[in-house]
Amino acid sequence: MLYQIAKPFLFKMDPEAAHHLIVDGMGAAAKIPGMSSVLSAAWGTKASPELAVDLFGLHFNHPVGLAAGLDKNAKAVAGLSRVGLSFMEVGTVTPKAQAGNEQPRLFRLPPDEALINRMGFNNDGADTMAERLSKLPKRRIPLAVNIGKNKMTPNENAADDYRACVRKLFPYGDFFVVNISSPNTPDLRALQHGDELRHLLDAVKDEMEKQAELHGELSKPILVKIAPDNTEEQLFYMAEAIQLSGMSGIIATNTTISRDGLTHKSAGETGGLSGRPLTQRSTEIIRNLYRITQGKLPIIGSGGIFTADDAYDKIRAGASLVEVYTAMIYKGPGLLKEIHGGLIKRLKKDGFTRITQAVGADHR
Numbered sequence: 001m002l003y004q005i006a007k008p009f010l011f012k013m014d015p016e017a018a019h020h021l022i023v024d025g026m027g028a029a030a031k032i033p034g035m036s037s038v039l040s041a042a043w044g045t046k047a048s049p050e051l052a053v054d055l056f057g058l059h060f061n062h063p064v065g066l067a068a069g070l071d072k073n074a075k076a077v078a079g080l081s082r083v084g085l086s087f088m089e090v091g092t093v094t095p096k097a098q099a100g101n102e103q104p105r106l107f108r109l110p111p112d113e114a115l116i117n118r119m120g121f122n123n124d125g126a127d128t129m130a131e132r133l134s135k136l137p138k139r140r141i142p143l144a145v146n147i148g149k150n151k152m153t154p155n156e157n158a159a160d161d162y163r164a165c166v167r168k169l170f171p172y173g174d175f176f177v178v179n180i181s182s183p184n185t186p187d188l189r190a191l192q193h194g195d196e197l198r199h200l201l202d203a204v205k206d207e208m209e210k211q212a213e214l215h216g217e218l219s220k221p222i223l224v225k226i227a228p229d230n231t232e233e234q235l236f237y238m239a240e241a242i243q244l245s246g247m248s249g250i251i252a253t254n255t256t257i258s259r260d261g262l263t264h265k266s267a268g269e270t271g272g273l274s275g276r277p278l279t280q281r282s283t284e285i286i287r288n289l290y291r292i293t294q295g296k297l298p299i300i301g302s303g304g305i306f307t308a309d310d311a312y313d314k315i316r317a318g319a320s321l322v323e324v325y326t327a328m329i330y331k332g333p334g335l336l337k338e339i340h341g342g343l344i345k346r347l348k349k350d351g352f353t354r355i356t357q358a359v360g361a362d363h364r
Contacts, residue, residue: 002042003332015106015115023071026079039082043333045340050347051355053086055298055320056175056221056248058142060086063355064311064339067302067323068092068146068177068225069117073124074132081140084336089323090129091146092179095164097125098150101184105271108329109264113306114278115326117255118271120184121148126168133172145173146225148185155187155196159203166204170211175220178204178247181227181254183272189227192238201245221248228253228281228303232288239292249298251323252289253282275326279304283317287362290318295360306331308342315343318360 010018029035051062065087071080074090081088100122107116123129129145147165149158162178169176178201180191191200204222212219224242226235242250255272262277282303289299301319305311306327314322327335343355352358 003334007332011108011110014104015108016103019070019106023076026076030076030078030082036078036082039079043083043336045084045086045337048340048344050353051340051343053321053356057218058087058174058221060142060321062086062340062343063315063319063321064305064336065089065141065144065300065321065323066328067325068144068179069119070325070328072119072122074129077133077136077139077143083333084340085141087142087144087174087321089144089146089177090133091123091177092121092148092182093123093126093129093145093165093169094121094148094150095126095161095168096150097128098122107266107269107271109262109266109275110330111263112261112267112275112277113326113330114262114264114273114275115329116266116269116271116273118184118269120151121182126165130168130172133169139174142174143172144175144177144223145169146177146179148179148182149188151185155190158191158196159200162200162204163207166207166211170208170220171215173220175248176204176208176222177251178222178224179254181225183227183255183257189229192226192230193234194237197238197241198245201242201247205246223247223249223251223300225251225254226285228256228278228285229258230285235285235288236292239289239297243293243297247297249300249320250289251300251302252285252319253278253303256281274303275330276304276306279306279310283314286314286319287317290360290363295363305339306335308339308346311339312343312346312358315355315358316360316362318363320356320359 053060068089101120149161255274300321301314302323
């Protein structure tokens with residue numbers, strides 16, 4: 001109800017201005033004494049043993065987290081961790097700060113329940129993110145750091161950028177996500193294939209192991225975020241390279257460059273499309289990846305999750321965890337309680353006692 005009151009005002013604002021207002025507001029709210037409890041009371045979800053997931057050596061109270069892109073600079077971690085999420089990603093962060101693409105670069109498509117963005121990895125840089133995360137109190141939920149390369153870094157030197165992000169942010173992330181699938185950084189998606197992919201992932205893995213030894217800790221999980229615009233053959237070779245490189249899992253998927261079925265006047269804008277139009281395609285990618293990897297490589301499902309059914313479909317297709325983003329813009333944090341309760345109902349209907357039993361159920 002709180003968000004539905006605010007939504008008409010937010011949707012009259014420029015989309016990027018509204019984005020910053022929400023993120024900065026959540027960051028400021030968490031610093032007010034007692035406000036964290038208010039956020040938890042308004043939007044928090046209760047721990048439900050049947051929805052708990054233990055994965056990557058981490059505990060998740062339920063399967064639903066926040067995708068990268070909302071809190072690019074780790075400004076609102078304390079506030080967002082109180083609204084019912086079980087984990088969240090920050091970033092994409094690059095070694096050096098960069099402004100991203102020219103504005104306007106974020107567009108709402110309300111009839112399609114979608115967003116188009118061509119932000120271009122705008123962020124404050126890895127050093128600033130490290131400083132912010134170092135000042136946070138103990139986190140309530142696992143935090144993933146989504147890492148990328150600077151726009152001016154050529155692909156042949158991309159591994160150096162990803163290494164730099166791991167080096168600077170190792171102490172602060174519970175797991176890391178290698179973003180090679182944004183359509184808004186020139187040639188980035190070329191890193192998803194062939195020798196470039198293997199070289200990059202080997203470099204990230206090597207840096208992670210070096211940092212783990214340096215800090216006297218275990219190596220942290222690394223996942224790879226892929227695009228939905230890949231053929232089944234491309235998926236096969238990508239999954240093979242990701243497994244051989246010792247990665248911990250895959251996030252499927254990032255935004256799409258497809259514009260099928262859109263009705264809004266902004267449909268022709270350049271950038272990555274997220275939201276409802278991606279629901280079916282991302283679930284299909286998850287199903288194919290689970291089959292290709294025989295369920296041996298954990299998948300986080302992302303793309304067009306607006307309801308408990310959407311989340312459950314991805315879980316049955318093979319996702320161990322799922323992420324939301326665009327639906328949070330259209331429906332607000334109350335979405336998390338809705339999905340939480342809906343998943344419990346669907347488990348009972350299917351005769352499962354734990355959400356982990358439903359992972360990949362469509363394949364059995």
